[in-house]
Amino acid sequence: MAKIKFTLNHKKLEVEVDPSRRLLDFIREDMHLSGTKEGCGEGSCGACVVLMDGYSVNSCLIPMANVEGHEIITIDEFKNTKEFEVLYAAFSEEGGSQCGFCTPGMIIASQSLLSHNPHPSEEEIRAGLAGNLCRCTGYQAIIQAVKLASEIGGNLWDKK
Amino acid sequence: MGQKIIARTLSEAIEALAKYDCNIVAGGSDIMLQKRNTAGELPRFEKDVLFIANIEELHKEYVDEEGLHIGATMTLEEILRHELTPNVLKDCLKELASVNIRHFATLPGNIANASPAGDTIVVDILLDAKLKLTSIRGVRYVSAEDFVQGVRKIDLAKDELIEEIIFPKYDFDKLIWFKVGSRKAESISKLAFAAAYKLDGEKIASIRLAFGSVFMKAIRSHELEKELEGMSLKELGSRVEEFTEKYGKVISPIDDQRSTKSYRLEVTKNIVRDFLTTLAKGGN
């Protein structure tokens, strides 16, 4: 066990935890935050991605030791942001969520993409979301939703 | 066994390695998967564990007279975005895993995992990269080519840590990265190819070809490279098929869940043939 200090959803935490525990298990089981999903447990599907210092990472492969000093944001907190509102409007318009299991991960990956590239081309969106599998939509509605979000978001994602 | 150490400095890390028999976790993308347990349960590490991702002093990429240094805790995406990173490595990283994984995976992790399908190792051996291995006993340098000895076999003493990867300066006209995966993103290579050459007028001044996923480790043939060096493009043009066959004998691919032996062999040869044919016409 070790003491790990980090920020989860804007709350400063200091937790006594096994450093090898998966961030995903910590989020889902210890924090009871079920918005982050496990689809494959091997970093292939992206259902478990969370933001680590603003970048999308597969929480199923991140040991707690590695979140020390970092800021983690999950869908459960990201949903309260202005950026989320825009992504939500765009996903709703396009029908970007069908079964919904990949959706929290897709939203997080979209945020990671847009915050580093506020006005991506279609090709860049596809590359940015290529680590997130979806078996329902054929990706088109999701790609279009991210494109739409970047349009209607104005300068929301431009570096402040 | 049972120790789990989070190192914040290099010296903390090597001291821990001197004391314990550790699995080293950098980003975790490979080893956390290999040691994966059932959901909710701790990964099954059979040894002590040393976590090095928090070592800030290794989080850097810089150039000096030796060449380009990439520290052990730089993530692949940081390397991909870094202005000093050679394009051939960038091309390789762009196709490696997914953007999510690249946000935390590291270069030493990819090397030390020593998978025959480790893409960055192909670029490492192409560029004659060496690894700086640090232990409480001192520092040792080993070439990437020698470091990886076979499937999951590496030349790393129990107390050593890959501190950084060093890419020596090089002088080539062209560098090429070519990966064949089963889909366009997030795919483990069926085979990978990297090449570099410099021309001296109508002659090959220097040339390197490296292959991944077609042998127990990433491989180059220094013998064939020597044969090619100094050869005129005209001569090369008449000997493309011969060298294609020779390279076909350098590799020794297998059947697995991603592809077949015959596909890997034939496509590798196709790529070599195409590369040499283009080169014989003056390149590009």
Added chain:
Amino acid sequence: MLPFKSKYPTSTPKVDQGIKVRGEAKYTDDIVMPGMLFAKTVRSSIAHGEILSIQKPKLPEGYYWVDHKDIKGENVVNIIFSDWPVFAEKKVNFIGEPIALIVGPNKGELDRLVNEVKIEYKEETPVFDFTESYIHKAFTKGDIASAKKKAVKVIEEEFSTGYQEQAYLEPQGLLVYYDEEHRVTCVGSVQCPWYVHRAVVRACAIPTEKVRVIQPAVGGAFGGKEHYPSLLAAQLATAMLKINKPIKMCFERPEDITFTTKRHPSKSKYIAYVDKDNNILGMDVQVKLNGGAYKGCSGVVLSRALIACVNVYNIPALNVAGDVYMTNTVPTAAFRGFGSPQTIFASEMFIHHVAKDLGVDPLELRMKYLVKEGDITTNSGKFHDPIILPALIEKAMEMSDYKRKIKEYSKPGCNKGIGMSFFLHGCGFTGSGESDIIKGKVKLIKDEKDIVHVYASSVDMGQGNKTTLKRIVAKNLDIPNEQVVFDNPDTSIIPDSGPTAASRTIIIVGFLMEKAAKNLKKIWKSGVRQEHIEPYVGPSYIKWDEETMQGDAYPSYAWGVNVVEVEFDPITYQIETKGVWSTYDVGRVVDERIAVGQADGGIVQGLGYGYMETMRCEKGRFRQRSLSDYIVPTAEDIPHMETAFIDNPFIYGADGAKGMGELTLVGGAPAIALAIENAIGKKVNDIPCNPEYIMELMKNGKN
């Protein structure tokens, strides 16, 4: 108010977007109950043999062993053909066959215990090839004997299709507990709540009212959760009756990929009898499906495969036969398309190859045999409804610039290709099954506040029926959508409106909803609680004989055309998809946004099936066991797609709608296979048409 103009002005906002996009939808693994235990399956490690002895590990306090001896009812999973045991007793018939569950509080400990179980087997020779037929079906159309006699050319070819894994993003999972009324309650990732309900009743021998099945959010299914959850429910309910505590079992991905049901691999042989004027007089079709160790629903899958075996073509004489073969492998079962993707692939390729062999233009030959309204179907029934396939074809060719491209790409060495598939899909259950067997019902309850509650067993696993069915009710009652409530199915309150399968939800359940709403409207009294139950009455002209497979195979058909454009890399034999254009007749579209979503998702699964998704079974063991080895398309593998619908309302469908869930998958594989064929100049007879196969074709393939 949205800060932009919607491109779907007639669509209803999808009712589940909020909770799903916010990550608030609760899937099975998100549900936690106090005192809940977990279960892990003890599986057969051999493909075929007899269990001689089982050495159980010493179970710590609070851990339980559950096997066939604990089953109170029948040790079978209630599927169409119930031959799959809940737990193997003496014999095991495939690697991974469940033998027992170990139940306890800690998943890691369960894993350890399962690994400690030692089973001694007497191994028997397993069967892995097509040798032991356990289901046979056959029928003829017209005078095949005289077609054979008159033929001057006989063209024969074989085709094969591989496994396909559903790869829903949420793995299988189920939770069983006693509810407050002491009912055995199953909450799980299921497609068909009543199937699960009946499976528990049968395996546990408890009265139907003592079982309850509740559907939480379902993370995709595609057929994979049509029958398999019945197995899990029967196992877990048996365990729960023994242990009396809530028990949850959620599969990890490798377990899900390795041991759950998939699409039937197939081999088929097509023979065309052709006269001197290049008329196809008749065809012989033989279809073989690999059913795996147990029959389950394979008989129905074979029916659909055979009914679809000459696709949209009116071939005057047919001799059709098919078999499902027993092999000692994981049983195959439902997957979007249900048998038809296999034969529609084969028939589309075959008619092209026949045209090539005859030296005639494939498009002309296909157009000549296209079915028309009033034509005799493959099964000697009748196409009762208007067929607008020529309009769909025309539109798809225009959207994709097909005619120019096919000419241009047919030049050797250009390494580009375009392919166009035509296809149909029968909506709903076979023949008069909807009226005679399923007998679906829906219930509407209007409460005192005039809120209308919809009761139906249709599961929204992503396809949007929570939105569409609600919309149909609201529209026909002429009330706002917000006045209608449609919760997830719970068998303690809903009638059986049938399974969520067979592209029947909109055409059958939606039609029922429409009628129910209209009837409720007639008796509507504000402020009073009212209830209306609507039973299904199908078109009376639909007649079907299951024994002879003669008559009207389906109440109606939906139609489609897919055009796919590819580029071929002659060095690596890799294919890149460059364009996808689709046109569909799904009757009248209920909600455009949702329909487009079905179209996009369906064809991507179809394309994956055609050129990418590769699953090899070697000696009963799958080579691909993870989502990094079983490759499905990513966002980068798929180009921008264009879809158009042409209106063709069906009188027995909700507001004119027919089914569309499966239709959108079945044309993908032949379209991309034809595009590849066009690009490489070699005949494609097998899917997945992956680079390894293309390499073989470039060496030894036929032109």
